[in-house]
Amino acid sequence: MTAGRDRGGFWRSNSLTLCFGAAFLVVLGAQAVAGRAEFNEQLAVEGLQQIGFGDYLMSSDFAVDVTENWQSEFLQFFLYIFGTVYLLQRGSPESKPLDRAGTESERDQRMGDHARADSPRWAGTKDWRQALYSRSLGLVMAVFFLLSWLAQSISGAAAYNELRLRQLQAPIPWRSYLASSDFWNRSLQNWQSELLAVAAMAVLSVYLRQRGSPESKPVGATHGATGVEG
Incomplete structure (x- = not known):
């Protein structure tokens, strides 16, 4: 080898x-x-x-507990991947350098005529394949989020209706469950925690370090160094 x-x-x-x-x-x-x-x-x-x-x-009870966490995690990564294209945080390794906001040039991204011999094949194209591949990570995360959120809504409706039946109440249809406080409480309580975690990571990594981790700047890097990984 x-x-x-x-x-x-x-x-x-x-x-x-x-x-x-x-x-x-x-x-x-x-x-x-x-x-x-x-x-x-x-x-x-x-x-x-x-x-x-x-x-x-x-059971629907187990399914809804699992899927409500999955959808919030995929939402976090979807928002983070797309958000960091344009949003910046001075001094954070989680941010791009302050002068590189946006989708960047084809030269910087090694696309089209600037693709290399070892670049993915679709990176060197100039049609829909390049447009799709250049956004594929965020799009897949978005699809995973939507599918897991859909699964949460279906399993959540089933679990909610099982509880109502045990309480001798009539079940409700899926579309009514989508407007229920149970569905939105399950969703929002996870979303706020994921958004808080991302914001905390972006800010704390400005001033704190973890030696050897690519999620941290080098230990001796200045607090103002942006987009630098250890």
């Missing part, structure tokens, strides 16, 4: 994705265990039969 290639092999070369992916599965499993326990406690209070772990995994 030559220098410059994956010296550490597959695991080292993909350790960030693999570690966070594994942690995601562990936490998701732990959430399912805790969620089932809480759900069964509610059933016990209401004098109803408790459900097994497999049944809980297929």
Whole structure:
């Protein structure tokens, strides 16, 4: 294996994705265990039969808890990806340099005639493929957000109606659930936390450092250095 290639092999070369992916599965499993326990406690209070772990995994209660978090995370990245094209924060490594706001030139982005031999093929085109590829990351995040938000609304409506039936109330249609306080409370409580986290990261990274992290400036960089990563 030559220098410059994956010296550490597959695991080292993909350790960030693999570690966070594994942690995601562990936490998701732990959430399912805790969620089932809480759900069964509610059933016990209401004098109803408790459900097994497999049944809980297929329940709307578990689905809505999962999807409401997914949609807020994808919304965060969608807004961050598109917002940082034009929005700047002096001194933050999360921001571009102050003189580079906007979509930047084709030379800077290695597009069209400025694409290199090792550039993605669609970067060198001059038609819809380049336009689509040059926005593909943000667009995919937007699609993931919309799909997970849709899934949240469907599973949330099912969970909401199950609760209403247990309380001897008539279920409501999906379109009515979209206007309900339950749907918007689930959505907005996650959105505000994600927006706060992004704002905090942008500001705190101006003055604080984490040695070796690309999310931080170099330890000795000035507070005013913008768009510089460690």
